[in-house]
Amino acid sequence: MTVDSATNSDPRAPETGGSVVISIDAMGGDRGPSVIVAGMAESARKNPDIRFIVHGDEAQLRRLIGRRKDLAGRCDIRHCDDVVTMEDKPSQIVRKGTGTSMWSAIDSVKKGEAGAAISCGNTGALMAMSMLRLRKLPGVNRPAIACLWPSKSPQGFNIMLDCGADIRADAHDLLQYAMMGASYARNGLGVTCPRIGLLNVGTEEHKGRAELKQANDLIAATAESGNFEYVGFVEGGDLPSGRVDVIVTDGFTGNVALKTGEGTAKLVGDFLKEAFANSFMSKFAALLAMTSLRRLRKRIDPRRVNGGIFLGLNGTVVKSHGSADATSVAAAIKLAFTLTQSGFQDRLAARVAQSVVANPGDTDETEVTS
Amino acid sequence: MTVDSATNSDPRAPETGGSVVISIDAMGGDRGPSVIVAGMAESARKNPDIRFIVHGDEAQLRRLIGRRKDLAGRCDIRHCDDVVTMEDKPSQIVRKGTGTSMWSAIDSVKKGEAGAAISCGNTGALMAMSMLRLRKLPGVNRPAIACLWPSKSPQGFNIMLDCGADIRADAHDLLQYAMMGASYARNGLGVTCPRIGLLNVGTEEHKGRAELKQANDLIAATAESGNFEYVGFVEGGDLPSGRVDVIVTDGFTGNVALKTGEGTAKLVGDFLKEAFANSFMSKFAALLAMTSLRRLRKRIDPRRVNGGIFLGLNGTVVKSHGSADATSVAAAIKLAFTLTQSGFQDRLAARVAQSVVANPGDTDETEVTS
CATH class of the missing domain: 3.40.718.10 (Isopropylmalate Dehydrogenase)
Structure with a gap:
């Protein structure tokens, strides 16, 4: 199933050659996976330090990625049977759950394989799944x-x-x-x-x-x-x-x-x-x-x-416009890359911890006073 | 004090020769009364059916209006000693109250001398004074x-x-x-x-x-x-x-x-x-x-x-931008003219009465059911 082995436990570890790994839900956008893959190729061309874990229909993705020489040896495909659509009601999303490309994309962040996840899919579903899988930062x-x-x-x-x-x-x-x-x-x-x-x-x-x-x-x-x-x-x-x-x-x-x-x-x-x-x-x-x-x-x-960032979770998730084109997808990838490389997630967590200290009454963490 | 006699009990009555009378607070804007008078002149030039009651410093207004031949014989000046400024706090506005050009402008609508009032002044003060003097429509x-x-x-x-x-x-x-x-x-x-x-x-x-x-x-x-x-x-x-x-x-x-x-x-x-x-x-x-x-x-x-309309009162009040120039003031006047001529205020009252009937629980008018 793996085109190559971009995955590692630390998305910025030396094993990836200093690369940053971004997890991509390739299926959720209005324009289908070809636009997403085109955006990935645009990013890869400009940025030698980026690698991808791509979630969705394996056969389709293998074909699309195979055509892009900029992506050769830089993608790891994870097959998913199901897709969250824009029309899905919250109840349907919960039922489809873990089988979707969206869930799988978030899961790569949870497991530490990727520094950030990107999806062009349904915002409500993405937030719900991100909260479920990544959980809120303590104090948020x-x-x-x-x-x-x-x-x-x-x-x-x-x-x-x-x-x-x-x-x-x-x-x-x-x-x-x-x-x-x-x-x-x-x-x-x-x-x-x-x-x-x-x-x-x-x-x-x-x-x-x-x-x-x-x-x-x-x-x-x-x-x-x-x-x-x-x-x-x-x-x-x-x-x-x-x-x-x-x-x-x-x-x-x-x-x-x-x-x-x-x-x-x-x-x-x-x-x-x-x-x-x-x-x-x-x-x-x-x-x-x-x-x-x-x-x-x-x-x-x-x-x-392009790229709304979900803040306050144990992991970085970027929501791209549903109607994003290749340029938009590349912009979202660039943002995810910059944030991962800066160590944003750890700094954000430290920042939130500080606000909890400043307002202990605000959260469950009342013991963390100073 | 009266330059001429544009005032009548009904702003659309035959005595005004079919003219529409608009009441203007000349003092409230950021740019002073000269811009307001210039806007009035612009309106008067385009519209022979309009007359004004102008509220503010009489000496200053008489001088400004005297210079505009388009306004000759079409303005009634009402002297006011005080002005509501943009910086005035609600308490100061209440204290100044009835002596201001803003109050006087609204008062002309209350008395039926004018079909609508216009002010470039402080929005909060204008709404507070309009509610105090004109009162809310029954049911609003x-x-x-x-x-x-x-x-x-x-x-x-x-x-x-x-x-x-x-x-x-x-x-x-x-x-x-x-x-x-x-x-x-x-x-x-x-x-x-x-x-x-x-x-x-x-x-x-x-x-x-x-x-x-x-x-x-x-x-x-x-x-x-x-x-x-x-x-x-x-x-x-x-x-x-x-x-x-x-x-x-x-x-x-x-x-x-x-x-x-x-x-x-x-x-x-x-x-x-x-x-x-x-x-x-x-x-x-x-x-x-x-x-x-x-x-x-x-x-x-x-x-x-230009021109926010206050809706839901017993009378039409138009709020113009504080920084309005002559063109903006003329736009606000045109809007006030159109609404007065269409009999908007009576129709609005009828419409509100209908909504009260539709939702009797909403207001004091619970007896008006159908």
Whole structure:
């Protein structure tokens, strides 16, 4: 079943020649496994230090991978009979369970064979299975999904979390999101002292819901020990701004904001296309400005920011867009690679442990006080 | 004190020669009264049927209005000593109270002198004063702010409410928002049978908070009698889409979504500007495409959709952006004019009364059953 032997107990161990191993659910996306394999090949071409464990239909995957010379000798295929589809209800997902490529992909992280898992499948199912197999980090109440957002910050992106793992979040959850977001900004984006903001309907201290006022105090009190800067309340307009690196919010608000931003960017892009298609003169202008327009497209291309990270689990899981193309898949792989190589998972765990110490009442770990 | 006599007991009465009278708080905006008066002049030039009652510093307003020949004989100035500033805390606003231009502007609607009031001032203060002076419509629990959103719908805009009047909303509030939004879509945008959507984190029926599931049932049950189409749950990406005319949500989510959309559109616009400023070739291209780019700018220009409407009160109040320029102010005036001329306020009241009948348990009006 094994094309070659990329698997090892430590994904960054010398036995893999210093390679990072990424576990890929090849079956979950809207466009099928060929796009996923194309994305893997794109990553492999650019990055000699990457290897894959690929989960799905063996015959199909063997054929697809066999065609890509960049992937030769760098993939380990794990056959799975079943697939989680976008239409599956939670009950069906539980029934299919361990036989799916999604479960198998997560399992490779659990066993220490891979540094991170990636899936383009059903978000709800991926989170449910990740929680079941990897378990929450000690002290974490609600895991979160962190997404990247094009912005005017020096690194070109801001991080927002939670983007939809859980529709609720209390003040202590929001504090943990701040800590986890800071850790992600440091290890994923290289921001030394991340600036954290709490999403609200105004920047004045008296605004917003009770849990936001409480979270405001908690996060402010933790900033120094957490090695981040707290900028206070931010508004929706600050998501793409340069005054913040990490935006903290509950999963309901975060999901609406994420999709609103994506929808607005797409609308403006469509209007732009229509504007340039309007007359001979404007078509000619578009031709002249092609390089500039391509640069613009690249800056706002959602494919470049593909990859929501599940934070708060014993292992790194990256959720890629269901409709991801090869470029998107490669972007998600790059993110998973960067995080694995930086030792993100261990640092995140340490960070969360610190927040538990800071707020012992928050969790079951009340004995870990200091 | 009166420059001329535009005031009458009925803002659409024959005594005003069929004119619509709009009440303007000239003092609240970030840019001072000169911009407001310039916006009034722009409106008056295009619309012979409009007259104004203007509230603020009399000497200053008399000077500003005197310079605009389009406004000659069409303004009634009401002197006010005080102004509500953006920095005023709720306690200060209550203390200043009735002496302010904001209060006076609302008072003209209360007295029936004007068909609608407009202010560029502090949103919280404007809502608080409007509720105090105009009172809520019988049966309304929480008034809402409705905003326009550039979209692919035939009318070019979608309506979203609540955009921030109240950070909470229960299922019955959301039903009333649906009814009020439908009425606004008909009278403000001319949509005969508005399509209503309820904002959620997914379109599946099992998604979201408990109050959303309940509101989903309530709105669906009221669609036929309310003469609107209910499309069910919509997501953030649908805000600018052509599959819905009115998006219903609580004021916290609505405010975040509104500001996120504005921020994203601005970011893309800034990136576009940078892209075209990049080289000689792209600058030349921008010159050639100027007409097309102007058309694009017009389609996404937030100044064109200036004006949040307060819904659910005994009178129409339009909140204009604090940083509104003359074009924005003219857009808000046009909206207030259209709504007044259509008899919106009476129709809205009838619509709300109908929702009270549909859900008698929701209000004090339990005797109005059918």
